[in-house]
Amino acid sequence: MSVIVGTYADQEFTFSVNNGICAGTDNVIVHFLETPTAYAGDDYTICGNVASLTAVKSVSGSTGQWSGNGSFSSASNPETDVTAGSFGEVSFTWRENVGICLDEDNVNITFIQEPNPTVTTVYDNVCGNTAEIEVVNVTASGSWAAYYEGAPLSPAPDFESGVGAEITNVTIGNYPADEYSRTIEFIWTETSQQNGVECTASATTWVTFSREPVASVGPEDAAEICGSCFTFNADTTGSGWAIGTWISPNVIATFDDENIPDAEVCIDPLGSYGDSAYVSAPFIWAMRNTGCTSVDTMFLTFYKQPEANAGLDDKICGPDYELGAVYSLVESANYSPSGMWSVYEKPIPSSSADINPTSGDTVNVTVSHYGEWVFQFRENNSNLPSCYTTDTVRIEFVEIPIISAGDDQDVCGTGTQMQGTPGGFNGTWIPNGMSYDDYNDPTTEVSSPSYGAIDFIWLESNDICSAKDTVTITFWRQPEATILTDLEDSTTCGYTFCNLRAESPGSEITGYWYTESPATMFDDPFDVFACATVPTYGYHDFYWIEETGPDLEPGFCTDTAGPLTIHFIETPVANAGIDTLFCGYSGYLHAFPSTGTGVWSTPSEEVVEIESINDPESYIESDILNTGNPTYPYFTLIWTEDASNGCTDKDTVHVIFARIPISDMDIIPPKCFGEPATIAAAEDTLQQYTWNFFTGAIDSTTNNMAGGEYQNFVYWNSEDTLHRVSLIATNSWGCQSPITIDTVHEPSIPDFNVTLFSDTCMLDKGGIIFEDTLGNNAFYWLDTVVGPAAGTPITTVYNLPTGDYYIGTSYLTENTAHYAYYIATFGTQYCTDTVLYEIEPIGMIEALIEVSAATDLGSLVAPEASVIFLNNSIYDNVGKRCEWHFGDETTEKNCDAQVEHIYTEGGCYEPYLIVMNRDLPECRDTAFLETCIPVDNSSEIEVPNVF
Numbered sequence: 001m002s003v004i005v006g007t008y009a010d011q012e013f014t015f016s017v018n019n020g021i022c023a024g025t026d027n028v029i030v031h032f033l034e035t036p037t038a039y040a041g042d043d044y045t046i047c048g049n050v051a052s053l054t055a056v057k058s059v060s061g062s063t064g065q066w067s068g069n070g071s072f073s074s075a076s077n078p079e080t081d082v083t084a085g086s087f088g089e090v091s092f093t094w095r096e097n098v099g100i101c102l103d104e105d106n107v108n109i110t111f112i113q114e115p116n117p118t119v120t121t122v123y124d125n126v127c128g129n130t131a132e133i134e135v136v137n138v139t140a141s142g143s144w145a146a147y148y149e150g151a152p153l154s155p156a157p158d159f160e161s162g163v164g165a166e167i168t169n170v171t172i173g174n175y176p177a178d179e180y181s182r183t184i185e186f187i188w189t190e191t192s193q194q195n196g197v198e199c200t201a202s203a204t205t206w207v208t209f210s211r212e213p214v215a216s217v218g219p220e221d222a223a224e225i226c227g228s229c230f231t232f233n234a235d236t237t238g239s240g241w242a243i244g245t246w247i248s249p250n251v252i253a254t255f256d257d258e259n260i261p262d263a264e265v266c267i268d269p270l271g272s273y274g275d276s277a278y279v280s281a282p283f284i285w286a287m288r289n290t291g292c293t294s295v296d297t298m299f300l301t302f303y304k305q306p307e308a309n310a311g312l313d314d315k316i317c318g319p320d321y322e323l324g325a326v327y328s329l330v331e332s333a334n335y336s337p338s339g340m341w342s343v344y345e346k347p348i349p350s351s352s353a354d355i356n357p358t359s360g361d362t363v364n365v366t367v368s369h370y371g372e373w374v375f376q377f378r379e380n381n382s383n384l385p386s387c388y389t390t391d392t393v394r395i396e397f398v399e400i401p402i403i404s405a406g407d408d409q410d411v412c413g414t415g416t417q418m419q420g421t422p423g424g425f426n427g428t429w430i431p432n433g434m435s436y437d438d439y440n441d442p443t444t445e446v447s448s449p450s451y452g453a454i455d456f457i458w459l460e461s462n463d464i465c466s467a468k469d470t471v472t473i474t475f476w477r478q479p480e481a482t483i484l485t486d487l488e489d490s491t492t493c494g495y496t497f498c499n500l501r502a503e504s505p506g507s508e509i510t511g512y513w514y515t516e517s518p519a520t521m522f523d524d525p526f527d528v529f530a531c532a533t534v535p536t537y538g539y540h541d542f543y544w545i546e547e548t549g550p551d552l553e554p555g556f557c558t559d560t561a562g563p564l565t566i567h568f569i570e571t572p573v574a575n576a577g578i579d580t581l582f583c584g585y586s587g588y589l590h591a592f593p594s595t596g597t598g599v600w601s602t603p604s605e606e607v608v609e610i611e612s613i614n615d616p617e618s619y620i621e622s623d624i625l626n627t628g629n630p631t632y633p634y635f636t637l638i639w640t641e642d643a644s645n646g647c648t649d650k651d652t653v654h655v656i657f658a659r660i661p662i663s664d665m666d667i668i669p670p671k672c673f674g675e676p677a678t679i680a681a682a683e684d685t686l687q688q689y690t691w692n693f694f695t696g697a698i699d700s701t702t703n704n705m706a707g708g709e710y711q712n713f714v715y716w717n718s719e720d721t722l723h724r725v726s727l728i729a730t731n732s733w734g735c736q737s738p739i740t741i742d743t744v745h746e747p748s749i750p751d752f753n754v755t756l757f758s759d760t761c762m763l764d765k766g767g768i769i770f771e772d773t774l775g776n777n778a779f780y781w782l783d784t785v786v787g788p789a790a791g792t793p794i795t796t797v798y799n800l801p802t803g804d805y806y807i808g809t810s811y812l813t814e815n816t817a818h819y820a821y822y823i824a825t826f827g828t829q830y831c832t833d834t835v836l837y838e839i840e841p842i843g844m845i846e847a848l849i850e851v852s853a854a855t856d857l858g859s860l861v862a863p864e865a866s867v868i869f870l871n872n873s874i875y876d877n878v879g880k881r882c883e884w885h886f887g888d889e890t891t892e893k894n895c896d897a898q899v900e901h902i903y904t905e906g907g908c909y910e911p912y913l914i915v916m917n918r919d920l921p922e923c924r925d926t927a928f929l930e931t932c933i934p935v936d937n938s939s940e941i942e943v944p945n946v947f
Helices: 816-826
Strands: 010-019 022-031 042-046 048-054 065-067 071-073 079-084 086-097 102-112 125-128 130-136 141-148 167-170 180-194 197-210 224-227 229-231 241-247 253-255 264-267 278-289 292-303 313-315 320-324 338-345 352-355 362-367 371-381 384-398 409-412 415-417 427-429 445-447 452-462 465-474 492-494 494-499 510-514 529-533 538-548 557-569 578-583 587-588 597-601 606-611 619-621 635-642 650-660 665-668 677-681 688-692 697-703 709-715 722-730 738-746 754-757 767-771 778-781 796-800 805-813 830-839 850-851 865-871 882-883 898-901 907-909 910-918 924-928 933-937
Touching: 022 086, 042 048, 042 197, 048 102, 065 079, 071 415, 102 180, 125 292, 130 180, 130 197, 141 167, 224 229, 224 384, 241 933, 264 278, 292 384, 313 320, 320 384, 320 882, 338 352, 352 371, 409 415, 494 557, 578 587, 587 650, 665 738, 688 709, 754 830, 767 830
Parallel strands: 042 102, 125 197, 224 292, 313 384, 409 465, 492 557, 578 650
Antiparallel strands: 010 022, 048 079, 065 086, 071 079, 086 102, 130 167, 141 180, 180 197, 229 264, 241 278, 253 264, 278 292, 320 362, 338 371, 352 362, 371 384, 415 445, 427 452, 452 465, 494 529, 510 538, 538 557, 587 619, 597 635, 606 619, 635 650, 665 677, 677 709, 688 722, 697 709, 722 738, 754 767, 767 796, 778 805, 805 830, 850 865, 865 898, 882 910, 907 933, 910 924
16 A cells, blocks of 8 residues: 655554454554755856866755766765866766665866966077077967067067967077177967866066177197197187187196187196007187187197107127117007117118018118118107107127038947038137047047047137037947847747847847738837737747937948747637526527637536537526525536647636516506506515606605615596506516506596576676585685685575686595595595686676767757767667767657657757666666767848838
8 A cells, every 4th residue: 555644754654453353453664755856056167177066955964975087075065176087078976865765966067178388498598599499288279479678579589380389499680789698588378268268378488599609710620749739720700709718628738828719738748648649639619608609629639759769789799680679659558659770870882781670669680791880760659650759779790600510420330520611710629528630620530439429519709709510429339139039939829929038239229129920019129028919820030120320210220130930829718708697597698709619518507408518609598596596696607618739718607597577566546536546566675667657747656675666656637537557677687577557547526516697787796506416515615805704615605796716625535445545645535626617797788879870960950950869889688778868958768779869959969878777777887979969050031122
């Protein structure tokens, strides 16, 4: 039933029920609240981005809230200031609330961006009559004006890009000749206008124009100087009224007068040149007028002048001399000194001197004639060869006697004749203990009391110069060779004979063994007691040769004894092969026969059988295994070879027969998918196991006492549940088992019956429901931001926003046969996993509108201005409701794809469309047009009657 009350207040109503004489009643209190009518105030336009909002409450005691694109001083106060988030028309909504009853109204405020021009340079100085002025941060139209001493500048200046240009060159007219500068004020005025409201601002820059002098260093702007001083010659024509100054920016310099055009400048010779012997520096001639300066640069290069030093006078024996000058400009990383030698005076005009090379401080000179010579040294500055000085040195060359003591010679015996050649001066042989027939005769006879190399020296003298030459004569002893080996000792077994004996040759005599047999090797061919190894068996002749004399003159003094004939007989060399281990009870021997007849034997023939005793590669078989057998740790096999004539040899080899291991496996499958399986070798005491887990990865391993990895925990990172593994076992004797291949069965992850609910309009409407009717699985919430507390057991979770959520699960392993093993090994028989679920959004409404191409926006005239709007909104398959606002205070609720509206009055209208979820009104979107719709009022033309 419905009820209407007369006032807004709390009303109590009683409901009675009668049943015969029995009655019952109950009371209910209803709160009747007045529905407010919100009023946000009138639309208006304002300069800047701050406006005052003046809403009016319709119900006393109601509350309200402002919203919109801006920052509010007090959003709950109907009269407050707001700072807009953007310029242009901004809509603010006033919502008035009375309990659960509410109403909204909008106010549209147009914010005009106030001009805020700024000049880049407030004060500037320029030379001449033209300057560049610039204003930035311009948002509207503006113009420049010029003022001099508070009054408009006359004649007006020329703005090259126009008075409305933000950046332009401005040129002022000429001013009196006796006035050297003038300051002009330039003002930029900028105005923006909208809806009849104007906003104005200005910016000012002051420019001082100065008359510009012209600086010139003269017709030449560069010079090179050998020395440290230079005189300038600047040209001041036409600018003599300005102040001139010479400036040295880079080097220390002194001027006789730095303010005159023809000043003399000198640089500091000690610190200016550095280590390069020159310095290049600019010198600036500056002409100044107040803040206006003109400069020109003179580039000077000063070269340090050297001081040549040719060295000290000298006297030398022979025609060769090393001239040695001393550079005054020393070598450095940045300078290489240079100089040149030449002949200044010579003893006779026809003489000549060869100076090689002619450049450099130290050179060699060879003269054609002896006597006094004068040489000149010129030291240049390498950077400027025309900058130099010279110095001379006097050298006297004295002839050296040219002599020869003769060629060195070897003599077999103790006497010889000297073969000296004199140089024309007095000479003599220097005593050395030898016997001379005549000391002053260069070809005298001499004799030596001993053997060996003796030096003989011939000496001649001329003034201070002497010459001597040495000849070495070597006296050699005559040898006598003798072999001491008996003929009865002339046979040997094998390739080697070690009884070659000879008599010692004595001092300074070399003896050696010789044979014509090719490839014969001696242990020491120079030893009187030697061994010889021949390449072939049979008869070989040997000789003992003694010789003395020079190394490169064989046979100078020699004697030979022999031949000694030796007979070499071949001896067999037995090789039974290497010690061998056979895996199992049989194998093959491998001897290497040399010569003669070979035969196998063994002291263990009661348990070892040799199939063919004369076959070096015979098959062998044992009745027992040696490994772990204290009685037979190994078997000894003997290979004997006999070459007759007492030449025999034998060799032994040790043979071991070892057990072959097995490679069976024990497998416990994984407790859960992705967890490790237990894989162990059945024979778990071996030293080596060769596992192949193919695609599996090892989690951990277990080693036995011998270091073998007999047990592995292996897991797989794939979706397969069947995994192949293989094993080869190797024992400590290196015997391998056959390969064993097996399959691991990994349990799969169970499928969970889950229902997901999407998040409608992204308003936290998502949900998850697990439908586990048998209770075999447990689920735990893991997200720490939304939903129940992390770790809480769940079956359903609602009110979830769009996003990804991790759910923990737990269930019993399907391999219950290994239940106890899993608890003992891993501490649990349960499987745990983490599952990721995604809550997706749905019902995302997007409002889109445009004006139909059939509407000509340039020809809309009231009162029949028909506009066709197109509704292109996206509803995302949800129930919708549409509300058109045409900007002329009319609305229409229509979700048609095309809507027509007629404007009856002129204006520029800003329509918009609100689209909302029919079942969830707070899920909404609003679409606006980019520009307003212009509608003109109709015009009437009255034609007068001329009759």
